Amino acid sequence: MLRINEDRLLTDLRELAAIGATTDGGVDRQALTESDIAARAWYRRKIAEADLEYAQDGAGNQSAILLSAPPSEKRILAGSHLDSVPNGGRYDGSLGVLVAFEALRALKDAGLRPPVTLEAVNFTDEESAIMGLMGSKAVVGQLTRTDFERSRVDVEELIRRFSAAGISPESMLAATRDDVLAWVELHIEQGTRLEDAGLDIGVVKAIVGIRSIHVTFRGEAAHAGTKPMELRRDALWGAAAFALRAREHVMRKYSPGVCNVGKISANPGAFNIVPAEVYCALEFRHDSEAEMDQMQADLIGLLEGCADEFGLSVTYEATPPVIPATMSESVMGAIERAADKLGLSHERMLSFAGHDTQNIADVAPAAMYFVPSVAGISHNPKELTSDADCVKGANLMLHTLLELCDISKSLPHIAPRRHRRS
Ligand SMILES: [Zn+2]
Incomplete structure (x- = not known):
């Protein structure tokens, strides 16, 4: 069975953790600050080295792209975020981007051309240094000018950070995509249910409101x-x-x-x-x-x-509510079939934290899965997911993407939600 390259994944994780590293083993890469910009440059370089296509959209979201032949109109996306909270851990978000990237490299190494174009995405500002879930919000067309006014940084700083990434409020507002066929995200659990139950994988059935x-x-x-x-x-x-x-x-x-x-x-x-x-x-x-x-x-x-x-x-x-997001049965099914193939134990659970997946779920079939967090510690330099669990999560990403390719013709169309988050 096709597998990801473990050493390459773990080396990437270590390299990335050195960018914005704090003295106590964590990372500080707040969105579009110097360290986040450095992580973004690193990701771009890795994509070039892997000989994958690279794209950055108007919201600064970066993608590694493995094109299908011929390039499909719609694309299957996977990923997470490379930014962190102040003095955060090295796995939150980073692992999700790296497993998606590694899955694309593994497919390319195997000489496989997927039937649908695949992207490994780094979403901008997931962790609220600016406004939170910003890149994914832009992609689904829910970003408004009011969001910039509510930004946590002042206007000058906002413009400074945007220009460091080559984006602007105007380009962000124009970053809406309509080519997303499906989305899947790996994230660390940030809780202890998997560890307590001795499970490999938590398949998220809904993200709470x-x-x-x-x-x-x-x-x-x-x-x-x-x-x-x-x-x-x-x-x-x-x-x-x-x-x-x-x-x-x-x-x-x-x-x-x-x-x-x-x-x-x-x-x-x-x-x-x-x-x-x-x-x-x-x-x-x-x-x-x-x-x-x-x-x-x-x-x-x-x-x-x-x-x-x-x-x-x-x-x-x-204050304006965050609406609960129900995950797609098709994508959850793909994750579960892939987990069964790999012999990984899994259970459905809720996510009590917000993730980019909740935005993408508005416009495309979307789901996410958790890998264990040691002692549930997160948003903390002590955040840890074992190498073995990182590798399991990455193999699951690879096979979930293959499952999604298999069912790509029957994936449902999602009508955009009536309630708009603001
Ligand atoms: Zn995260």
Whole structure:
């Protein structure tokens, strides 16, 4: 059976990890900063050495391309991202790009011309140094000018970074593609379910949606000594009660959904003043949009109940949601057949983190799979996936691409989603 070149893959991983390397073994390659630009130059060089075609689109997404003969109109894409979080690990994203690239090289080495053109893609700014999932958002036509205004870096810095990669806001807005036949991504799990269950592969069945709500409880400031406790309208009591009740309710009723109160700040904020106003950042995630609607209604009910109980008022404001993305049955099937062929154990699971795959799923059959993360550590220099698991993941990519080529004529057409993420 056809296999990837293990030594070449692992050498690539080591070479790439040296770009933007931190002293503690991690990498810092925030999107389109000097180290990310260096990683991109490295990838381009490797593609040239492999004698594959190279392309960069208007969003700065880079592709290694193995053309079919004759070149097909539509293409099967695989990949991930080479950028990292500040002081991140060497596997998140990188491994996904490298296994796709290695799969193309292995096919080329074997003298195989695929029936459909294949691309190994590095998506720009997955990790939110600028806005997050930026390159894939551009590809599926969901990027808007407003997104640039919401960028995490100021305009001058944005333009500086874009020009370092040879792109501009205009080229990004024009980077929409309509030639994607299917998409597959390998990613590290960033959790412990595979390790705990002793499984090789997690086939992602859905990427959860995310809703974030700004909540403010309002009571009344008072002297923290003289005001009798039974007469206080302490906004923090409402917030504290809510955080615990939301935990209990979501665990009981919405598992595997999750919620988080990630920030609480009290005003005026002093030892000797009863808090008049408390801000909470509430977030919750689930793979079902209908369940999320119900979850939101329940959580708002809890907010109002807690406010009432402590004599407070409460207001809330939702930010634009991330819609859950269901993975394609055709692509999941291809991953599973390839895993069976390779003797890899697998199970379907949810992704609780966001990935470029959720954007591509809007326009093409898409799916992703996980390889184990040692101790689940991620977004951390200690992030680790064993060499053996990297190799398994790469062979699975190679055979998944072959499976997708086999079913390329019967892959479904995806109608773009009604809800637009903004
Ligand atoms: Zn990632």
